[in-house]
Amino acid sequence: MHSDSKKAPWGLKTAAISGMLFLHIPIAFIFLYAFTTDQKSYQFPPPGLTLKWFEKTWDRPDVWRAMKLSVEVATLSTIMALILGTLAAMALSRTKFFGRDTFSMLLVLPIALPGIISGLALRSTFGTFEIPFSFWTIVVGHATFCVVVVYNNAVARLRRTSVNLIEASLDLGATSFQTFRYIVLPNLATALLAGGMLAFALSFDEVIVTTFTAGQQTTLPIWMYQELMRPRDRPVTNVVAMVIVLITTLPILGAYYLTRDTDSADGSSK
Amino acid sequence: MSTVNSLGKSSIWRRLSIWLFIRPRTVLLMLLIPPLLWMGIVYLGSLFNLLAYSVFGLDEFSGQIVKELTFRNFIDLFRLSNLDVIFRTTIMATLVTIACALIAFPIAYYMAKYTSGKTRALFYLGVMLPLWSSYLVRVYAWKLILAKEGVIGWIFHSLGIEFVLEAILSLPLVGGSSLSFSRMGTFIVLVYIWLPFMILPIQAAIERIPKSLLEASSDLGAKPKQTFRKIIFPLAIPGIAAGSIFTFSLTLGDYIIPGIIGNSTMYIGQVVYMQQGMAGNIPFAAAFSLVPILIIAVYLALAKRLGAFDAL
Numbered sequence: 143m144h145s146d147s148k149k150a151p152w153g154l155k156t157a158a159i160s161g162m163l164f165l166h167i168p169i170a171f172i173f174l175y176a177f178t179t180d181q182k183s184y185q186f187p188p189p190g191l192t193l194k195w196f197e198k199t200w201d202r203p204d205v206w207r208a209m210k211l212s213v214e215v216a217t218l219s220t221i222m223a224l225i226l227g228t229l230a231a232m233a234l235s236r237t238k239f240f241g242r243d244t245f246s247m248l249l250v251l252p253i254a255l256p257g258i259i260s261g262l263a264l265r266s267t268f269g270t271f272e273i274p275f276s277f278w279t280i281v282v283g284h285a286t287f288c289v290v291v292v293y294n295n296a297v298a299r300l301r302r303t304s305v306n307l308i309e310a311s312l313d314l315g316a317t318s319f320q321t322f323r324y325i326v327l328p329n330l331a332t333a334l335l336a337g338g339m340l341a342f343a344l345s346f347d348e349v350i351v352t353t354f355t356a357g358q359q360t361t362l363p364i365w366m367y368q369e370l371m372r373p374r375d376r377p378v379t380n381v382v383a384m385v386i387v388l389i390t391t392l393p394i395l396g397a398y399y400l401t402r403d404t405d406s407a408d409g410s411s412k
Numbered sequence: 413m414s415t416v417n418s419l420g421k422s423s424i425w426r427r428l429s430i431w432l433f434i435r436p437r438t439v440l441l442m443l444l445i446p447p448l449l450w451m452g453i454v455y456l457g458s459l460f461n462l463l464a465y466s467v468f469g470l471d472e473f474s475g476q477i478v479k480e481l482t483f484r485n486f487i488d489l490f491r492l493s494n495l496d497v498i499f500r501t502t503i504m505a506t507l508v509t510i511a512c513a514l515i516a517f518p519i520a521y522y523m524a525k526y527t528s529g530k531t532r533a534l535f536y537l538g539v540m541l542p543l544w545s546s547y548l549v550r551v552y553a554w555k556l557i558l559a560k561e562g563v564i565g566w567i568f569h570s571l572g573i574e575f576v577l578e579a580i581l582s583l584p585l586v587g588g589s590s591l592s593f594s595r596m597g598t599f600i601v602l603v604y605i606w607l608p609f610m611i612l613p614i615q616a617a618i619e620r621i622p623k624s625l626l627e628a629s630s631d632l633g634a635k636p637k638q639t640f641r642k643i644i645f646p647l648a649i650p651g652i653a654a655g656s657i658f659t660f661s662l663t664l665g666d667y668i669i670p671g672i673i674g675n676s677t678m679y680i681g682q683v684v685y686m687q688q689g690m691a692g693n694i695p696f697a698a699a700f701s702l703v704p705i706l707i708i709a710v711y712l713a714l715a716k717r718l719g720a721f722d723a724l
Contacts, residue, residue, distance in 0.1 A: 149526075150522060150525070150526040153471050154521065154522055154526075155522060155526075156516055157518035157519070157522075158519045158521075158522035158523070158535075160515070160520045161515050161518060161519040161607075162519060162535065162538050163468055163603070165542050165604070165608065165609075166537070166538065166572070168544075168550060168553035168554060168557060168604065169546075169549075169550065169553060169677070171556045171557055172549060172552070172556070172562065175556055183559070184555065184556045184559035184562045185562075186556075186561065186562050186563040186565075186566045186594060187566065190459060204582075205578050213579075219633045225446070226446055226447040226450055226451075228449070229443045229444070229447050230443075230444070230447040232443050232449070233440055233443035233444040234458035235639065237436070237440055239440065241661050245448070245451075246442075248451050248452070248455070248456065249447075249451060249457070253659065254503060254661060255665070256661060256662055256664060256665020256681065256704060256706070257663045257665065258666075258667055258684055258701065259459075259462070259665055259701050259704065259705065260459075262462060262684065262688060262694075262697060262698065262701055263456075263459045263461065263462040264458050265688070265694075266457075266458070266461050266462050266465050266694055266698060267458040267461045267462075269694070270461055282454065284449075285583050286450070286451070286454065289447065289450070289451065293435065296530065301445050310509075310627060312433075315423055317426050317430075318429040318430035318432055319425055319428075319429060320434060340489050340544055343544050343545055344544060347545060347548060347549070348547075349547065349548050349668065350667075352687075353570065362557065363548050363568050366548055366549070366552070366574055367548060367668070370548075370551075370552060370672055371671070371672075372557070379552075383549045383552050383553075386546055386548075386549050387545070387546050387549055389440065390544070390545035390546050391541060391546075393683070394537075394541055394544050394545055394588070395537070395541075396541060398533075398536075398540060401510075402533065406491065
C-alpha cells in the first residue's frame with residue numbers, strides 16, 4: 143500500500159501526538175501533586191516537594207479499610223465474572239441459537255448504559271426485596287459489568303482455537319472433560335487471566351454503581367469521592383489518587399502483554 | 413497421569429461424556445443457564461423493576477412510596493425546569509460526541525495507517541489505559557489543572573495574557589469564576605474522560621478497510637486526498653457511529669463530572685441522583701432515568717442506520 147511506505151503528513155502526526163498527550167499529561171499532575179507541600183489549594187508550581195504525605199497516608203486506618211474492601215470486592219467480582227463470562231463465551235462462540243445476538247447485547251448493556259441507570263435499577267430491586275446493603279450487594283453490581291470484559295477476551299480466544307484440535311482429541315478417545323481440561327483450558331488460560339485482570343481494574347475504581355449498591359461500606363473510590371465533595375485532607379487524597387492509578391495500571395499492562403500476540407483487539411469492542 | 417485416568421478411564425465420566433456429546437442442546441443450555449439467569453434476571457429484571465417504580469407515586473406527607481399506578485412522574489417531567497435539564501444535557505452530550513470524534517479521528521487514522529510494531533503498541537496501550545482505569549482520579553486531575561491557582565492559570569499568568577483567560581471566563585453561558593467552576597470546564601473534562609471510547613472503534617474500522625480497495629483507488633488515478641474522501645472516510649463512519657454510542661450515552665448519564673467540575677447548573681444524572689438520594693423520591697428518579705434510555709434508544713436507531721453495529 144502506498145501510504146504505508148510514505149511518511150504521515152505532519153499535520154496528521156501533530157494532531158495524533160497532541161491527542162495522545164491530551165490523554166496522558168493530566169495523569170502526570172496526579173503524581174506531581176502527591177509530593178507538594180501545599181495543603182490548602184491546588185497551587186502550581188508546587189511551593190515545595192515532600193514525602194511526608196506518604197507516611198501520613200500510611201498511618202490512616204480509614205484508607206487501609208477502604209483499600210481492603212476494594213481489593214476484596216474486586217477479587218470476588220472478578221471470580222464471579224470469570225465463571226459467568228467463560229460460560230457465556232463457550233455457549234456463544236460456536237453455536238448459533240435463537241436470541242444469541244440479543245444475549246450478547248445484554249452482556250454489553252451494563253457498560254454501555256450510564257452507570258447511574260444500572261446502579262439505580264439494582265438499588266430499587268434491593269429495595270423491593272428488602273435486601274439490606276452489604277458487601278454482597280456491591281459485588282453483585284460489580285460482577286454484572288465485569289462479565290462482558292471476561293466474555294470479550296474469552297470469546298476472541300475461543301474463535302481462534304482450532305476445531306481440529308478438539309476433534310483430534312475426541313477422535314483419540316478423550317472424553318469431553320479431558321478435552322476441556324487438556325486442550326481448551328490451556329488455550330484459554332492467558333485470555334482468561336487477561337480478562338480477569340481487566341475486570342479487577344474495572345471493579346477496583348468503579349464509583350457510580352458502587353454509590354447505589356453500597357450502604358455504609360466505603361470502597362477506595364467512594365472514600366475518594368467523599369473527599370472530593372467535602373475536602374478534609376487534600377494531601378492524603380492526592381496520595382490515594384496516585385495509588386489508585388498505580389493499582390489499576392498494572393493489571394491493564396499485564397492483560398495487554400498476555401494477549402498481544404494472539405488477540406490484537408481485546409476489549410476494543412467495549 | 414493420574415488425572416487423565418480419573419477423567420478418562422472411569423466409566424462414569426466416559427458415559428457422561430458420551431451422553432453429553434450426543435446432546436449438544438443440553439450442553440448449550442447448561443452453559444447458558446448461569447449467565448442467562450444472572451444477566452436476564454438480576455440485571456434485566458432490575459431494569460424492569462426500575463421501569464415499574466416509574467409509575468409509582470410518593471405520599472407527600474409520609475414520604476413513603478405508594479405502589480399504585482400513576483402517571484404523575486411523567487407529567488412532572490414536562491415541567492419547564494426539567495425540560496431545561498433534559499435539553500441542556502442532550503446538547504452537552506452532542507457537543508462532547510462531536511469534539512471526541514474530531515480529536516479521535518486523527519489519532520485513530522494515524523494509529524491504523526502509519527504505526528507498526530512498538531509505536532503501535534505504545535499508541536494502543538496509551539488508549540487502553542485511560543479507557544479502563546481511574547475514572548475518578550482522572551476527573552480529579554482536572555480539578556488540579558483547572559483550579560484558579562492551577563497550571564492553566566499559571567500558564568496564562570507567566571505569558572502575561574491573563575486578560576485572555578478572564579475574557580473567556582466572563583463569556584455568558586460557558587464562563588464562571590474559574591475554569592473548574594464553569595460549563596467550559598465540564599465540557600473539557602467530559603471530552604477527556606470519554607475520548608478513548610471513540611478512538612478504538614474508529615481505529616478498528618479503518619484497519620478493516622481492505623488494502624486492495626485503496627490500491628484500486630490509486631490505480632484508477634485518485635489522488636491520496638480523493639481516496640481519503642471517497643473511500644477511507646465513508647468506511648470509517650460506522651466506527652465513528654459505534655464510538656459515539658458510548659460518548660453520547662455515558663455523557664447523558666454522568667453525574668459525577670458536572671458535580672466536581674462545573675457551576676451549579678444541573679444535568680440529568682444529577683437530578684436523578686438527588687431525587688433518589690436527598691429527596692428520597694425513587695419513583696420520580698426512576699421516571700427521570702428513563703429519559704436518557706429513551707434518548708439513547710432514538711440515538712441507537714439512528715446509529716444503526718449508519719452501520720454502527722457492524723463496527724462494535
